[in-house]
Amino acid sequence: MAIEVRVPTLGESVSEATVATWFKKVGDTVAADEMLCELETDKVTVEVPAPAAGKLIEIVAPEGTTVGVAALLAQIAEAGNAGPEEVKPKKGAEAEAGAKEGKMTDVMVPTLGESVTEATVATWFKKVGDAVAQDEMLCELETDKVSVEVPSPVAGVLTEILAPEGTTVDAKAKLAVVSEGAAAAPSAPKSEDVSPAPAAATPTAKTKDVEDAPSAKKAMAEAGLSSDQVTGSGRDGRIMKEDVARAASAPKAPAASTSAPTPAAAPRAPVPAEDAAREERVKMTRLRATIARRLKEAQNTAAMLTTYNEVDMSGIMELRNAYKDAFEKKHGVKMGFMSFFVKACCHALKEVPEVNAEIDGGDVVYKHYVHMGVAVGTPSGLVVPVVRDADQMGFAQIEKKIGELGLRARDGKLSMAEMQGGSFTISNGGVYGSLMSSPILNPPQSGILGMHKIQDRPVVVNGQIVIRPMMYLALSYDHRIVDGKGAVTFLVRVKEALEDPRRLLVDI
Structure with a gap:
């Protein structure tokens, strides 16, 4: 039996979206709730999870397609009908690990308040593999008004971080996954495991006529970045919102090299090297950036x-x-x-x-x-x-x-x-x-x-x-x-x- 994958609710006043990236291809095995693709609207990025486990047998809306709410995106053959290779029993260490694995609990963005639709992940206090207690603080989010602490919903082990520091997330985003009741791993995973695999896809050379994602354009404007300063990971080098977050959080060049104009609305005049060496460049906090934006909007x-x-x-x-x-x-x-x-x-x-x-x-x-x-x-x-x-x-x-x-x-x-x-x-x-x-x-x-x-x-x-x-x-x-x-x-x-x-x- 084929299961349909359709466009989820996009939010009030949003009637269509663009298919930005497919993280699976036809023939791939998918788990229930595993992310299949990502949609871009003029306001937010929307992830589309698999409604059931099975095999992806058809992609109806390829990357770049504009789709409406409830439009058909793909079809999945349920695990029982996907062929014998999809339901192979686990063996050896894999089975042992599965036996030890507890219930997976999602860590979601808490309620941000009226009119607040997104936040920035400021700091993670835990890393993948760490044991956490129930209600222990995992990370801190910054909105344009206040900082919001995110506690662990259960006791267990932090098994996955989906939104690394510097990532902008919407009000309903998933931040991490905790394995309930599991024991901490003897050694922490490699640091690269913290970043979501889809966003780290190998970038391709950007085609001249490729249109960047709407949310990426907005994020670049807020971060004061131009498209040539961001490496796109989407199809044909298309710049995604996550690419902007990574570029904005990348280490800055040494102070001596800051004589070049900054990527702002009004480029900074060149600064003599002896003066640049005595300057300090600090990224604006989300609160300060929002204060600046709101005051300018008022004018x-x-x-x-x-x-x-x-x-x-x-x-x-x-x-x-x-x-x-x-x-x-x-x-x-x-x-x-x-x-x-x-x-x-x-x-x-x-x-x-x-x-x-x-x-x-x-x-x-x-x-x-x-x-x-x-x-x-x-x-x-x-x-x-x-x-x-x-x-x-x-x-x-x-x-x-x-x-x-x-x-x-x-x-x-x-x-x-x-x-x-x-x-x-x-x-x-x-x-x-x-x-x-x-x-x-x-x-x-x-x-x-x-x-x-x-x-x-x-x-x-x-x-x-x-x-x-x-x-x-x-x-x-x-x-x-x-x-x-x-x-x-x-x-x-x-x-x-x-x-x-x-x-x-x-x-x-």
Whole structure:
């Protein structure tokens, strides 16, 4: 009986794929779940496993063919019908090894969180042949937001690593295989066994008209590589996504040779050898690269504009001085400035709801809640944890939540859920001494408030020049959805609430 191999579900909005590589040929014996071929879409690489053990008797869609969802790719004759040579009994050492082999358990990419579709394998803490305990950490993945640890699902031996360090994997990818209950091998396998055999296929000379895989093009753009810097392992030298990962993780040339321009969008000017020898080249982390990409996307997508104002902080400082001891004694947290700014912004967002909205295609999505993002600088880069339903919180609740999220951010322990769903963001550059800046939007949000350094300055009050603690405020907004009037009104309402905090109590 022939078993059909069909195109699996490719994901939402993806209707077709290209057959990139066949790892088996007609006549080959295949095991159940063994990878037969790889499909490329404009978003991800999809592996197609064998639905059953047997012999590959027909390949319907050869490499380079464009196929739709559920299209027929190949046919397999079941093991019982594949001929006597396919079901030979194991002998000698092979049988002994098979007897000792435990149940094979797949190690899959854990849940990455909403809107996160891929991750990069940063570090493997175990190698093939190592014994592992249940829940012992096997490897660490990096996403564009956080690092994710991958524990072993069972106790046993790590028998195979499918995604070596530097590999980009999707949210449903298989990372490794653990033999449940098996004993560790006396000696570790050779290092080359770590790499997936299919990806290490001998590369062929690339034909001039061969089109590289869509995901490979995207990966090359992200890694700053050109096609002539990557050796393709696909048919006719076609560059695959894994080829890009290997090229990106390859050892760099010595510092003295870095005088050549780097493969970036704007090539670097030649550097004298004596200067190059004193430079250090470090690959951008995934988090830093994503920060750069998202900020540039915000500039390219939104019609971004910034409006400024200044606020007299005397009222808040007097209030804090009067109640900070009693506040800390009752609530167990210090009264800071951030809770005032969060409350003032929530107050202003009710009057100017478009600053709390976002554009989704041809629609404007108005949010009847405030999930306040609070930008936090960490050693790894900028992250924006979210205080959910901040408009329903009191001052003490806000201070506690911001303190908790800030500590978790600095320790690198924020979860994906804690950094998603923000509707407006506050960025406090004042803690670093910034006097004035224009913050960049955090897409898809339509507004971000920049706080700055508090500085004593002469101002005119009732016709008299007095010295007051002043702070510049900056509101960057998406002019596609927020008009100038709305932006200025929002910033004025924030200023009024901060200069007279009693307004927050009576909601005016």
